[in-house]
Structure formats: C-alpha cells, structure tokens
Amino acid sequence: MSSKALEMLANETVEDSDDDVPQLSAHALAALEEFYTDQHQQEKSASVQPAEDWNLSQFWYNEATCETLATEVEACCREQNPNSPSEVIVAFVSCPTLYLHVRKLRLNKQQSVDNLHLLEFDTRFASWDDSYQSRFNFHRYDFREPEKLPANLLGKCSLVIADPPFLSEECLRSTAFSIQRLICSNSGRLILCTGAVQEDLAAKYLNASRRQFKPGHANRLSNEFACFTNYSTITFE
Template sequence: MSSSMVEDDTDDELQLSSAALEALNSFLVEKDERQKRFEDLKATLEKEYEERQKIITMEDFEEDWQQSQFWYDSATAEMLAEEILDGAIEGTLVGIVSAPSVFVKIQELKAAERIPDSIKVRLLEFDKRFDLFPEFIHYDFQYPLRLPSELKGKFDRILIDPPFLSNDCQTKSALTARWLMKPWVAPTRAASTSHDSDGRDTAEQSPTRIIICTGQVVKELVEKLFRQAGVRATTLEIRHSKGLSNEFLCYSSFESKRIKWEG
C-alpha cells in the first residue's frame, strides 16, 4: 500500500469526523430550540390556566333590574347549589335556568374542589355577559323551546328562577323545564328497579330533582305546572343580596334536612 493511499484514507476519516461533529452540533442546537419552544409553550399554558382559575363572583356582574335581575346572596346561592347537586353522580346533567348566581357559586365550589368536575352543569341565561363561561347557553323564556335540539330530555336536575311573575313567564319556564328534563319522576320513585332507555338500573342514577325559586303570589300556578314532578312550596328562606320586596318562595320536588314542604 502506498503512502499516498494511507494519507487519502486518513483525510476521508477526518472529513467524516467533521461531518459527524457538524451533524451532532446541529442536532444539539435543534434540541435546545425545541426545548426552549416547549418551555415557552408550557409557560404560556400555565399562565392561561392561572387566568382560567381566577374566581369569578357575582360581584363582577351588576344587576340589571330592567331585566328583572336580582342575585341571591352568597349563602342562599351556596345552599341552593348544594341542594340541587346533593347526591349527584358522575355524568349527572344539571341545568341552572335564569339563576346565574347559583351557577357562579357552583363554579366557585368546583374551583375549591368541593364539587367534582364529572358533574356537568349548564347555564341557560338571557344575559350574554355570562357567555364567558363555556357552559353558557343563551335562553329567552319568550321562546321556551328555542334551544339546541340535543338538550331535549337530557337533564337530570333543574333549578329555575323565572325572571317575571306573570302567568306567561311561569308557564313558559315550566315548558322549558319539561322539555329539558328526563321523565319527571319524584325522588322517592326514582329508586325503583326499573330500567331506562339505555338499560341502566334507575336505582344507580341520581334522582330527578327540581327547584323553582319564584314569588309566593304564583304558588297555585307553580304547584299546578309541576304537579307531576311532585313539586310543592317549601319553608326554605330565599334571600337576595340587595333585598326584594316580593314574598319569595322556594318550591321543590323533594325534601332534605334543609328543605321541608309547607304543612
């Protein structure tokens, strides 16, 4: 073998080593860039998550009395939230209709991990300020069935506060509740061993619950509209953050430690 051939082989080895080193350096640079992009993305997502986790309270929403907006005080909103959710199980679908102060309280309770995220809650509300919540569904009682068709017959529980005391508003609100809910069954009957359309034992499901918060003046009408669901006036006191001159009642389809039907 000639010395020139040995030199050529040595040169080739040196050239390959340089190429390999260059490739390695390029790989390391790309790796560092990818890591930086990941860290930037992580920081952005963490910031967005922190922003989403900021607690929104009803103090962020001024009442509009022209829309008949009267927020419950914090204690009442929390009590109603706990009652409508008590006994709910994974997959339970709860509708909060025209009662945003209860919905916002539920979000507070979820943020505090006092309510599991597996319980699904939707807010049906006319005021579009609340569309900042992904659970918001625009609702106008004047058009009681103008709602997404996929919601029909899907809700296990409903809490509703008809915005006006007129017979028209009360009747249309009841029509909305009936359309949204699964068959109206009083909780005492929901523990039977019958099966629903999905073949599940109803005893394993959270019972149907209905709460209506509205004036005493429409008591006879409310109990008539919701009679099939076993709704009756209760002795539970409902308080509003800025007071309310009308006598206000809580009507429900069930009793609990705090909710008792009128004698």
C-alpha cells in the same frame, strides 16, 4: 383562611436585622403570601359576576342562599349517581349566580363542571372565565321562545333549578314548558325559586309544592320569595 393568616401575622414576633429594617419570620411571610393569594382569588371570582340589571329583572341571591341551594344540588347529584355525581346533568335556568357558585365550588375541588349548564338571557354570562381559564357552559335562553333549547339537553337533565324573571302567569307557563322538555321524564327533579304569589301556578304547571326555605337576595326585595320543589328536599326543609 385569610383572617386566620392575618391573626397569625399580628401575633408574630417581628425581628429586626442589623440594619434596622423590620423582618418578618418565614412563618409570617408564608401566612402573608397565603392571604394575598386568597384575596387575589376572591377578587378574580367576584369580578366574574356582573352587576344586577334591573331592566332584566336581575336580583342576585345572597351568599347564604347560594350555599343552601348549592348544597342541595350536590346532594341530589350524589343521590342520582353516588359513584360519579359530577356526571349528573344539571340545568340552571335564569339563575346565573347559583350556576357560578356551584361551578366555583366544583372547580376548587378539581371536579368536572362539564355537566353544569346555564340557560340564561343575559349574554354577559357567556364570557370567558379568567379565574379558571375556561368558558362557561352558557346557552342563550329566552322564555318568550320556550321551545328554543339545546338539543343535547332535551330529556337529559336530572335536576333543573329555575328562577324566572317575571311574576306573571305567562312567564311561569313558558318557563315550565321549557323545564318539562329539559328534565328527565320519570326521575327528574325541579327546584323553582320565585315569588310566593306563584304558589298555585307552580303546582298547576310543574306539580311543585312550597318548602319552608326562603331564598334571600343581596339587595332587599319587596316581594316575598319562596322555593318550590317536585320532590322531598334532602338538605333543607
């Protein structure tokens, strides 16, 4: 929208008033106002996402990956509850930027975000969200204490998306322990994004198999990344 608004401005006839002060038409002024509103909104949204802290093994998804995963999250919610998809309980475990992305898309459509939950170690994500004047649904989570989970989410999550911080068996086993306690026992779905080397462990601990889709990151990672699910994905292969 903003580039369209700028293009309109560039093509707009500039009218000079009597005192030679250049004037923009009402049309161009409206486009300019829209551009600045969009830009301001984007700056506010961007400021919510903290910089990566590599000591915490933080590697944020790129925009395309957030879009792909968010589309799948919404498709799963619609399948689970066609009349009220936002009532489906979704847990984002150690994948904060995806949580922010899905949350932003919903808020921009005036949809409820009450059932989107972030379980994350980094308390920077527990802050107040200035952009939308609301608090994040943040739950402090440490895979080293996998049984410490919000009681109200146990067995209630229809979808869990997880991206554990380390490529060790211990980290995946612990995170899997938590996921199994969060997820609905029969129909719960899982999306796991992690290193491709974890394929056997994803099958062993979570009965999840590899999809063709490869998550991408804002900063290039040397490890090959992969996506594993315990169901047939709806919107990507």
